[in-house]
Amino acid sequence: MSKIALIGSGIIGLTTALEIQAKGHQVTIFADSLPADTKSTKFTSPWAGADHVMEMGDDAKKREYEQETFDRLWKESEGDSDDARCIMRVIQKRYYEEDVTGKTQLEHMPDFRTLAQEELIAPATCGVSFKTVTIDTAAYLPLLLARFLSRGGQVRRTYVQHIDQVLQGAWGMPIPDALVVCAGLGARFLGGVEDKDVYPIRGQTVLVHTPWITDSRGMREKNGQGTYIIPRRSGDTVIGGTREVDDWYPHPRLETGHAILERALRLMPHLIPPNLRDESKTPSVADLEPHIVEHGCGLRPARKGGIRVESDIVKVAACGREVPIVYNYGHGGAGYQSSWGTALRAARLLEEAVRIQTIRAGRRLAGSSLKVYSYRQ
Numbered sequence: 001m002s003k004i005a006l007i008g009s010g011i012i013g014l015t016t017a018l019e020i021q022a023k024g025h026q027v028t029i030f031a032d033s034l035p036a037d038t039k040s041t042k043f044t045s046p047w048a049g050a051d052h053v054m055e056m057g058d059d060a061k062k063r064e065y066e067q068e069t070f071d072r073l074w075k076e077s078e079g080d081s082d083d084a085r086c087i088m089r090v091i092q093k094r095y096y097e098e099d100v101t102g103k104t105q106l107e108h109m110p111d112f113r114t115l116a117q118e119e120l121i122a123p124a125t126c127g128v129s130f131k132t133v134t135i136d137t138a139a140y141l142p143l144l145l146a147r148f149l150s151r152g153g154q155v156r157r158t159y160v161q162h163i164d165q166v167l168q169g170a171w172g173m174p175i176p177d178a179l180v181v182c183a184g185l186g187a188r189f190l191g192g193v194e195d196k197d198v199y200p201i202r203g204q205t206v207l208v209h210t211p212w213i214t215d216s217r218g219m220r221e222k223n224g225q226g227t228y229i230i231p232r233r234s235g236d237t238v239i240g241g242t243r244e245v246d247d248w249y250p251h252p253r254l255e256t257g258h259a260i261l262e263r264a265l266r267l268m269p270h271l272i273p274p275n276l277r278d279e280s281k282t283p284s285v286a287d288l289e290p291h292i293v294e295h296g297c298g299l300r301p302a303r304k305g306g307i308r309v310e311s312d313i314v315k316v317a318a319c320g321r322e323v324p325i326v327y328n329y330g331h332g333g334a335g336y337q338s339s340w341g342t343a344l345r346a347a348r349l350l351e352e353a354v355r356i357q358t359i360r361a362g363r364r365l366a367g368s369s370l371k372v373y374s375y376r377q
């Protein structure tokens with residue numbers, strides 16, 4: 001059993017920590033923000049919808065991570081387990097203003113079909129329907145943390161300035177045999193990593209409590225504007241959104257929130273409560289206002305070059321000790337849908353890196369004792 005330090009307790013840190021525990025190691029998480037903290041742009045995971053919509057692009061690794069995650073979440077959404085109470089199967093309809101018939105790359109999703117003309121909503125010219133899962137992030141993150149703790153994991157809430165602090169056993173924690181970095185956007189600033197390819201894509205949302213909504217919808221307009229409606233098992237629905245590259249603004253803009261709700265009502269008029277529905281009236285934002293839980297925004301941790309799942313060796317500056325390190329960050333807008341796939345990959349890389357380091361250290365030790373033995377002779 002090795003002692004592993006891991007920075008980050010978002011969806012990536014928690015799934016990775018659980019996969020490493022499953023391989024029999026002792027894991028300590030170091031994190032500035034934890035699940036159930038007050039939401040802020042310092043911590044992305046609580047802001048996600050979150051749904052799993054896997055477009056079959058050319059990136060084989062990304063496809064593998066997402067398929068692995070989908071299979072797991074789909075299975076866990078069955079029955080009455082703790083996981084099933086956080087994950088819900090839904091029908092999602094996606095509408096496109098541009099004619100992308102045959103090019104959506106979603107044909108592999110369960111129960112996929114092309115929408116008939118009479119099913120379309122303006123300004124769409126085509127659309128598709130399929131089944132997927134949505135994750136109630138407010139329940140799922142605490143569940144994963146509780147599972148990690150119940151399996152002997154430790155958590156130290158702290159802001160890490162430099163990875164060497166953790167590698168030298170700061171805050172009274174044991175000196176780790178290896179380090180895993182799952183710091184999301186924090187990987188841009190964390191000393192010893194400082195990955196300047198990591199950047200934010202801001203996403204603004206409105207959370208409403210609408211237990212009557214059980215289906216999911218999305219609209220992509222020609223100008224790139226996207227709208228999505230993601231219901232959760234709890235009866236809450238996440239409505240979005242925006243994709244603002246390099247925008248660090250930490251508060252919701254109220255005019256943007258209003259525009260999101262107006263678009264959402266055009267896409268799904270039955271968002272308003274059943275008792276207010278009236279064929280002769282157009283649903284308005286005012287009808288929905290009593291059901292608004294919060295306006296908010298999060299920063300998706302994007303990375304030029306895509307997700308970083310890699311291993312390496314780092315040297316602690318103060319003592320020269322060499323330590324295996326595994327990176328798992330830069331998931332952008334797809335952290336939930338690739339979480340378990342990248343966690344599994346990171347855990348495998350860690351096993352391999354620790355094994356090689358143990359052999360190297362053993363060889364060095366054997367070499368030095370041989371020298372001592374020769375000298376004594």
Ligand SMILES: Cc1cc2nc3c(=O)[nH]c(=O)nc-3n(C[C@H](O)[C@H](O)[C@H](O)COP(=O)(O)OP(=O)(O)OC[C@H]3O[C@@H](n4cnc5c(N)ncnc54)[C@H](O)[C@@H]3O)c2cc1C
Pocket residue numbers: 007008009010011012013030031032033034042043044045046047048049050051052158159160161182183184185186187189190202203204205240241297298299300301329330331332333334335336337338
């Ligand atoms: C509006 C919105 C909607 C989204 N919808 C979806 C969706 O539908 N499906 C989907 O798959 N994804 C979605 N995403 C993306 C998803 O939320 C992210 O990809 C994911 O949350 C990233 O998780 P993470 O663990 O890498 O980062 P985070 O959740 O930000 O966690 C980072 C962790 O590292 C810690 N940390 C960082 N630096 C330090 C440091 N120096 N010292 C100590 N601790 C540190 C933080 O405290 C935190 O615990 C959405 C995102 C947004 C904003």
